Amino acid sequence: MGTLAGCFWMAENRLRAAGVKRVVGKRDKRLIAGAIAGVEKRFLHIQVGFAKIVSCRLFVHLCSSNIAAIMGFDIPMKTTLLTVGLALFMSLCAHAQEKLSVGWSIYPGWQDNALMGLKLEPGKPSFLERRTKEAGAQVEIHKFKEYTASIDALVAGKLDAVTLTLSDAMGIPLDSGVPVTCILINDYSNGNDAIAAPKGSKFEDLKGKSILCEQYSVSQYLIWRALQIKGQKSDFVTFRNTPGDECSKVFLTAVNTASPVTVATWNPHILRIMASGKAELLFTSKEIPGEIVDMVVVRTDRIKGRENAIAAYVKAHYDVMKYLTDPATKERAIRAMASTSELTPADAPLFSEMLAATHFYYTPEDTIKFMESPELKAQHDRIRTFLKEVGAFKGANPDSYQVTFDTSFIKQVK
Template sequence: MKQHSIKNLTRIGLTTLVGLVGISSARGEEPLKIAYSDWPGWVAWEIGIEKGWFEEEGVDVEFLWFDYVASMDAYVAGQVDAVTMTNGDALVTGATGKPSVGIIINDFSNGNDMIVGGPGISSITDLKGKKVGVEEGFVCHLLLLKGLSDNGMTADDVTIVNTPTNETPQVLASGAVSAIGAWQPNSGEALKQTPGSTRVYSSADSPGIIYDLLFVSPESLETRRDDWAKVVKVWYRIVDYLKDEDNIDEALEILSARVNLSPAEYEPLFAGTYILSLDEAKERWEEAEGLDSVYGSTEFVDDFNVKFEVYDNPLNTTQYLDPSLTEEYAESVEN
């Protein structure tokens, strides 16, 4: 895995920049440019693209397909109006001078991010005194610390071996460490490469520790608010489609084609991502402590970032989150 040009918590994508999808309308305004990548909750935008729903709503959008790190680079460089990021990565890009505002909570990780134990390791507590390969300062480092805490342990109970995430499968297989922390596809590959390995903790054990959102530049949100409201409307049309079990086969065909996998290969990756319904998103938008709230989760990540010197000082995390467009859409469908 390449280190991002800004020290950050990242979830690397499966692919590099491969193209541009344009959704055009008869309007003369510049299209909204959205950088997205291959996390399943963001690949879901492909449903709206394929179905022509942005055109139906009259919003001109260009979706640019990137590797995840490159998508953030493009946003920082001002090449796009919005980018799909984790709540933690939004803080990092903001701390380095390019703030953003999350307007849609797409999903939370529900098992794709894992701590994988090697032979003889069947629980987090088995890691006491053992070596764990994880990329320091990245999201699975955060996951490891949460897993240790949940089991009455601390970082002092293990030896962290700083390991690039894309190298974790090989490092676990070599026996150099007793466990690794990684996200899909690396976590799944580690399970395949090391006989006797098992998942000992995952984001499914701590739902809400990693939220995935659409983040928009404050300038674009201010000047094109009506258009972003239409994007929100399309998103929840996508969600309704995905929540209908009758659509799952077609959905998997669309999603898997975007990342050059078969539907069967893609299904477990999609299952490890919890797409939020409108009602569920409204609950997660409530300001509260703890991981059930995107606000509480973002505060948790901010504390982690400062502790591990991802950036120097705590941020005003509420400035990175704006539920108003979701709330306005919810009111419109209720009335």
């Protein structure tokens, strides 16, 4: 039985509870269920708004003659139809309301996902609540402790959208046969990623040595780019696959031994390493601005039918950006971001340094300019070349991999 039919029986049960003596029998219920199901199929596609109201009235009109003959309620038919019509209208509205699920993991550029759901001002709704109410849509924000797990959830169809880097968009969803569309670029790393070696080291000292980094990650991309810029071949160093959040622990354990190591990782791990006073930064993402890109993608097959929800999410993002840049609320915004980042008390002061090493696209205009730029297209192709060279792709035709960039939702922000 469909949504409308279920809502009809809910109305009938309420009438029974109100003391109406004659209610619909089992045989009659089957007849009404069939009548409703037939009409239901013709109206589920109608959007929320005036057309929905008209469709509901038409639905009642189409069903009323059969309902009148079958129901036999001991109340006026006008009241019966009004009750049924209201129940059906509510059902239609609930059924057609768009719903978007977004997954995110902790990173300065993605903390907006936490803030947009908070009531930052007393007596006022959250940014996301206000925007979804305007759009007549729902947006569910899901926080993941593990970055890769959020991307896997997108690939498995458990999420509609997720926060990730450009390289991982190509290396995981696309390589798994799941086309994705970028609806928003949050930022690029402007020092949050780095290669750290023992104090006093120089880049040329790395020849023939191993660098610890997470395989196929932006850390390996950083090394790949560093070798290009320094004029070195790929065999100048070797890689030892190590989870990014383990690199700082290994570095700090080995730095005082006869076998110190060099690592490539991201913040806050780099900041922890540098705080020891025993490390040297040999190369950082500040030297390749606009290349390590953080963004939000939607499964391309989940965009249709969720346009209003996506637009509401994007608008809520820029509400957070405005809150973050307004001198009157900036410090409050930073404190809120830090409180949702799950940093240890010892690392909490590092959050402001992480923000400083993140180049945000604060306005719709700046984001659109970058998303539609030839520089981003060139970076997209460079990332694909990198992933091919290091053997990250498992698909048959990686040359065809293309992340779609869609600025239409950002252009709706006013």
